[in-house]
Every structure is written in C-alpha cells, then in structure tokens.
Amino acid sequence: MLLALRINVLAKGHSGISLETLHAIIEAFNASCLSFIPEKGTVGASGDLAPLSHLALGLVGEGKMWSPVTGWSNAKYVLEAHGLKPLSLKPKEGLAxxxxxQMITSLGxxxxxxxxxxxxxxxxxxxxxxxxLKGTTKAFDSDVHAVRPHPGQMQVAWRFRSVLDSDVFSSEITEKYRPHQRVQDPYSLRCSPQVHGVVNDTIAFVKNIISTEMNSATDNPALDYLAIGVHELASISERRIERLCNPSLSELPAFLVNEGGLNSGFMIAHCTAxxxxxxxxxxxxxSSVDSLSTSAATEDHVSMGGWAARKALRVVEHVEQVLAIELLAACQALEFHRPLKTTPPLEEVHQLMRSVVRPWDCDRFMSPDIEAAHKLLREEKASTPLTNHTISG
Incomplete structure (x- = not known):
C-alpha cells in the first residue's frame, strides 16, 4: 500500500522526479519487490521521513527487500532476480x-x-x-429517528429494522415474548443506533480525509479521531456481552452454558472482551496532543501521525475481536430459545456461525472459536443478510 500510494503521489508531477525513475519504481511494484520498512520512527512532521527512506533504500539496491520469488534477501539481489536495476537517482529525486x-496514509x-x-x-x-435478550423493536421506529436525523443514526436504525421482527420478516421469539416486552430496554440495546451512528459518521468523516490525502501531493492526516470513534463499538458491545452472560439480566443460563457450577462458559470470553x-x-x-520539536527546531510542531495510524489500526482490530465474542455469545444464547426461530436474516447469521463453530455443551478451548468468528468478520460475512434480505422504510 505504501509503495502504491507513493507512486500515486509522484505520478502527479509535483515532486520533481523523472519519468524514467517513476517507471522503474512502477516496475518494482508490479514485480512485488518490497523494501523492508520499520513501523516505528516517524513523527509525521515534514512526512514519514524514516520509513520512506527505508522504502527508497531498497529501490536503490541497498538494505533488505522481499518478493514472492526470492523471499527476504539483499535488495540488489531481489531486483536482479526480477531483471530490474537499482535506481540511479538524479537531482532532487532523493528528496522526492x-x-x-504515505506510511501514515496506508495504515490509515x-x-x-x-x-x-x-x-x-x-x-x-x-x-x-x-x-x-427479548428486547423491543420500538426504539428503532423511523419516526423516532426522524426527529433527530443524524445520518449515521438513521442508517443504523434502518439496519436494525431490516433484520428484526417486522411486517416483512417475522420472528417466533419476538412473537412469543411480545406480551411481556419491557417498556424500554437498557441503553446498550435501545441506544445502539445513537452510539453506532456516531461511529458511522466519524468513519465517513475520516474516510473523506484519507481519500483526499491519498490523492494529494503531501500532507499529515491524524487518525486519533477514528480510534476514539470506532472504540465505542467495542465499549457498548462489551456491555451487551455482560447482559448475555449475566442470568439476572438475560433470563438465560449463567454464562450461556448448562451446569454452570461445573462449566465457566463465556465467563472468560467476557473477561477477554x-x-x-x-x-x-x-x-x-x-497522540496528536503531544508534540516534540525536531530538526533543530525547524519542525517544532509535529503531528505524531505515525503512532496515531498504528494505534488506530490496533484499536480497530480489538473492536473486531470484541464483536466476534459478542457474535459467539448471541448465537449461543439463541440455542436456548430453540425450537423457536428468529427472523430469516438473523437465522442466516446463526447458520453462518454454526458452519465454523459448534454450540457449547460444556467447556472447551475457546480461542480457536474466537479466531474463527474474527475471521468471518474480517471477511465481512456477517453483513451478508443486509444484501440478501433488503427492505425499505
């Protein structure tokens, strides 16, 4: 990604690089000749100087480089193995x-x-x-959200309506417990559109910044905002996992497993979340609240964008893992409602999970199951009901 984005910037013609050198870099990219680049060492001042120096180092035939043909080896050897010559830089091209x-932007x-x-x-x-958890769908009514019409919030409420009990999709679980529904559910359930919605708006905002940055000659994007926003998905998910595991809140077996005195069930999975x-x-x-003066006080206010990008990516991965645990727990909870069925879209999610993870009859090594659920989310499999079963309104 970093090399592709660097080529995109250089191709704009604002960086003082020759067409011959640019074509040589493109040839290296097409051959998947990739320089070794340490992930640490940039403050995001004039740019990712240290990482990009390592990128250039390999292209001039020095340091380490990787390709599918050679694996890790001396950069000059890797280039020669693909019939390529190390770059011979002309005036200004080293700085270019x-x-x-591009390290900040690629991670971002x-x-x-x-x-x-x-x-x-x-x-x-x-x-x-x-x-x-036998919650009510009333909180997701379109008229409720129309009076507070934040785009992300309205979109999330629509997604909830698309898969929950409605005139289009019926749920045997909802139908059975409808007479006993609470007037309102806890925040972690009924306020999901408000919380998830802000996250959606935040991601859209940051996506616009990153898209602009990817197609600019150079600048410094900060990703602190994204990390703070997307973290809320995990924060509220953990609260829902607690409700699923707590029998006094869920009216389900403790920690979602029978014989709770012998089996710990989802107790440790919740601790992990x-x-x-x-x-x-x-x-x-x-990270952007910190700044250290560098370059003999010439770069005396820096973004720390490299660290912001790396930790934003780590936060996103943690969010994926927490939601993978919630998905496992919710599917396990559904087993205790059988033979009743939920709506067709949610049944599809359950079947997807059961294709890789079997129900818990008793305690077992859970790490592989969490990894399997995480893999499904990385592959975006859990969003297929939104495309397979779409309703309007």
Missing amino acids: LINGT AEAVERALAIARQADIIAALTLEV ASLVSENKVLCHP
Whole structure:
C-alpha cells in the first residue's frame, strides 16, 4: 500500500522526479519487490521521513527487500532476480522519494476500510443480541429517528429494522415474548443506533480525509479521531456481552452454558472482551496532543501521525475481536430459545456461525472459536443478510 500510494503521489508531477525513475519504481511494484520498512520512527512532521527512506533504500539496491520469488534477501539481489536495476537517482529525486506521509496514509486507509466493515456488522450482531435478550423493536421506529436525523443514526436504525421482527420478516421469539416486552430496554440495546451512528459518521468523516490525502501531493492526516470513534463499538458491545452472560439480566443460563457450577462458559470470553476494551481506552489517548520539536527546531510542531495510524489500526482490530465474542455469545444464547426461530436474516447469521463453530455443551478451548468468528468478520460475512434480505422504510 505504501509503495502504491507513493507512486500515486509522484505520478502527479509535483515532486520533481523523472519519468524514467517513476517507471522503474512502477516496475518494482508490479514485480512485488518490497523494501523492508520499520513501523516505528516517524513523527509525521515534514512526512514519514524514516520509513520512506527505508522504502527508497531498497529501490536503490541497498538494505533488505522481499518478493514472492526470492523471499527476504539483499535488495540488489531481489531486483536482479526480477531483471530490474537499482535506481540511479538524479537531482532532487532523493528528496522526492522520502518526503511524504504515505506510511501514515496506508495504515490509515486500512484502518478506515476495516472500521467500515466492522461497523456494518456490529449492527447485525447487536440486533441478534437484542433478539435473544427479548428486547423491543420500538426504539428503532423511523419516526423516532426522524426527529433527530443524524445520518449515521438513521442508517443504523434502518439496519436494525431490516433484520428484526417486522411486517416483512417475522420472528417466533419476538412473537412469543411480545406480551411481556419491557417498556424500554437498557441503553446498550435501545441506544445502539445513537452510539453506532456516531461511529458511522466519524468513519465517513475520516474516510473523506484519507481519500483526499491519498490523492494529494503531501500532507499529515491524524487518525486519533477514528480510534476514539470506532472504540465505542467495542465499549457498548462489551456491555451487551455482560447482559448475555449475566442470568439476572438475560433470563438465560449463567454464562450461556448448562451446569454452570461445573462449566465457566463465556465467563472468560467476557473477561477477554473487557480486557480489550480497557486496552483500547489507553490506545485512544490522542497522540496528536503531544508534540516534540525536531530538526533543530525547524519542525517544532509535529503531528505524531505515525503512532496515531498504528494505534488506530490496533484499536480497530480489538473492536473486531470484541464483536466476534459478542457474535459467539448471541448465537449461543439463541440455542436456548430453540425450537423457536428468529427472523430469516438473523437465522442466516446463526447458520453462518454454526458452519465454523459448534454450540457449547460444556467447556472447551475457546480461542480457536474466537479466531474463527474474527475471521468471518474480517471477511465481512456477517453483513451478508443486509444484501440478501433488503427492505425499505
């Protein structure tokens, strides 16, 4: 990604690089000849100078480089193995290669794309949790959200309506417990559109910044805002996991397993989710509030964008893992409602999960199951009901 974005910047013709050198870099990219680049060492001042210097180092035939043919080896050897020559830099070209923010932007682009994917799937997972906890759908009525018409909030409410009990899709679980529904559910259930919605709006805002940055000559994007926003998906998910596991709140077996005195069920899985959420709270401290003067006080106010990008990506991964645990827990909770069925879209989610993870009859090694659920979310499988079963209104 970093090399592709650097080529995109240089191709605009604002960086003082020859067409011959640019074509040579493109040939290296097409051959997947990739320089070794340490992830640390940039303050995001004039740009990602240290990482981009390592990028250029490989292209001039020095340092380490990787390709599918050679694996890791000496950069000159890797280039020669693909019939390529090391760059011979002309005036200004060294500066052109190392002055930019493409490490920040490439990590940021991945964080945004993964955040978009997990935000869509978080709505489906939360809807399934609401269903197995016998929640009411009244809080998602379109008229309710029209009086507070934040775009993300309205979109999330629509997603909930698309998969929960309605005139289009019926749920045997909702129908059975409708006479006993509470007037209102706890915040973690009924306020999901408000919380998830803000996350959606935040991601859209950051995506616009990253898209502009990717197609600019150079600048410094900060990703602290994305980390803070997307963290909320995990924070509210952990609260829903607690409700699923707590028999006094769920009216389900303790920790979602029979013979709770012998089996711990989802107790440790919830602890894992809580640990990830707690770690995110530290990672969400904005790196951009810190600045150290560098370059003999010429770059005396810097963005720390490299660290912001790396920790934003880590926060997104933690969010994915917490929601994977909630998905496992919600599907397990659904087992206790059988033979009743939920709506067709949510049944599809349950079947998808059961294709890779079997129900819990007793305790077992849970790590592989969490990894399998996380893989489904990374592949965006949990959002398929939104495309397979779409309703309007």
